[in-house]
Amino acid sequence: MDSVVELKQVTKKIRGKTIIDDLSFTVQEGEVFGFLGPNGAGKTTTIRMMVGLINITSGEITICGNSITKDFEKAIKQVGAIVENPELYKFLTGYQNLQQAARIIKGVTKERIDEAVALVGLSDRIHDKVKTYSLGMRQRLGIAQSLLHNPKVLILDEPTNGLDPAGIREIRDYLRKLAQEKKLAVIVSSHLLAEMEMMCDRIAIIQKGKLINVQSVRNEVETDKKTYLCDVNNRKQAIALLAKHHIQATEHTEGIQLLLETTQVPDVLKILLQNDLLVFEMKVIKKSLEDRFLEITQEEAIMHA
Amino acid sequence: MLKLIQNEWVKIWKQKSTLLMMVLVILMVFAAGGLMKYFDSKEPPAKSDWKQELQAENKNLKQNLEQMDMAAPSAIEYQKKQIAINEYRIKHDLAPDQERTVWTFLRDSTDFISFAGLFVIIVAAGIVAHEFSWGTIKILLIKPYKRWKVLLSKYLSVNLFFLLMLAVVFVTAGITGFVLFGSGEAANNVHLAYVDGKVVEQNLFFYLVKTYALNSLSVYMLVTMAFMISAVFRNSGLAIGLSVFLLLMGGTITNLLAAKFDWAKYSLFANTNLMQYFDGIPLVEGMTMTFSITMLLIYFAIFHLLAFGIFTKRDISV
Incomplete structure (x- = not known):
């Protein structure tokens, strides 16, 4: 191009x-x-x-x-x-x-x-x-x-x-x-x-x-990886468990947040369920441009304040 | 460039007001001819012994001249010119215009040049300013032409329009005059001019073309000024107002100033009337044809420097 x-x-x-x-x-x-x-x-x-x-x-x-x-x-x-x-x-x-x-x-x-x-x-x-x-x-x-x-x-x-x-x-x-x-x-x-x-x-x-x-x-489309939000009962344990399998997760207000390829999703679920953790929800977080726009402009505003 | 001018020409003519102007000018000439014919028929000019009349007139003029040695030199010159021309007529048996002919009508029709000029000023005042008020200046200036080319094409279009208007006045007056008044006696169709204290005969047609050209000059300068204001201030109202005011009052104001101040000779209107060097007396003593032409060229250059200088540099933010 x-x-x-x-x-x-x-x-x-x-x-x-x-x-x-x-x-x-x-x-x-x-x-x-x-x-x-x-x-x-x-x-x-x-x-x-x-x-x-x-x-x-x-x-x-x-x-x-x-x-x-x-x-x-x-x-x-x-x-x-x-x-x-x-x-x-x-x-x-x-x-x-x-x-x-x-x-x-x-x-x-x-x-x-x-x-x-x-x-x-x-x-x-x-x-x-x-x-x-x-x-x-x-x-x-x-x-x-x-x-x-x-x-x-x-x-x-x-x-x-x-x-x-x-x-x-x-x-x-x-x-x-x-x-x-x-x-x-x-x-x-x-x-x-x-x-x-x-x-x-x-x-x-x-x-x-x-x-x-x-x-x-x-x-x-460009990266293939998506951000997922997983609502699970014991967050700390879940993060530790996943870390053992080399999957990085971070805590989020509504659960844990992960960056995954689509094919990894069943693996993650398997790990969590096999360890008797309760998974209530697993969803893709699609950040809209609006969020990004506001995020970016707010950051700027704070920086200048 | 030609295509740009063609575009401007299309835009001028697709506005209804343009056609209206043309019709008004033609009607005006018709009407003036008709009125003259009507008044002439009511009161036919008395056929008297013109030689005797001219002699009597000269006697009066000479008496005046003796009494007015304190008067302005231009007034004295004017009287001398009248006397000389009258004497020439008597000597060569050239009757003054006793009846109207197509020639006298054409000569008088130069008065319509100002009227036609009024419309040319309106077109010149709008040709840049309207593009701004319509917002179309934005599409015009993002075409692959440098700005000075766009502006020049507009100025040349105004010139074309002016020439067309003059042609319309001349042709309409010619036709009207010929139909209403006929061509007159061939022998009398000469023009008498007073040059360097002598009377000379001039070809009438040539004289008329020259008269048209010279009479157009002051209007032309005002058209150029209106164009400049239009390009600089982007305001057609201002351009029309100022130019028309000067068209109507410029000469009078300059005459008043010229009577008091010598510097009036540097003003635009002291110089636009080049007829003064052919047929009369300069407004301020010591003014010459070369001086006036130089002054006009300076004014012309200033108008265009302003118009082009500002138009090509400015930020377009309409």
């Missing part, structure tokens, strides 16, 4: 105030990369820097190896983006809006426009004025517009804002499809955790302009 977007020690100061502080991360092709943080954390500012709408105070952003500041035209060619709302010319029809974009980028044919329109399912309304469109339709037209030139990177700022549940699902599936089938690097930002968890492969958490953590959403 090649990294398509690279941020190196990016800092943004506005009137002496540091908005983005030393941000570095990379985004690979074919992945949906989430950009998560509370409101005002600097998500939109970072996205604006990535597309060259605002200046970078220090550091560098490259897209497919081209610096967005020094080699703007080359770099931005590989980018399709919607920054905040899908802004369109309301007095033009959907099709005319796409023509505006198609006209000034080389290699966008009429067929390509029709293809993009069909892709976002706007074929029957494309010749209506944009002012008659619903927010969801505008969002879709915006995506079609940013995909016209077959970019390598698609950047969407709060793509599900203002959409109904069906619309959100539609966008989500569509973005995953783009990443998987077309090998696009998709970058989305949001302050909605659950939303991001369903959509993204990796998530960068930022707070107060600083990168706190980059997490893989599907941890378990």
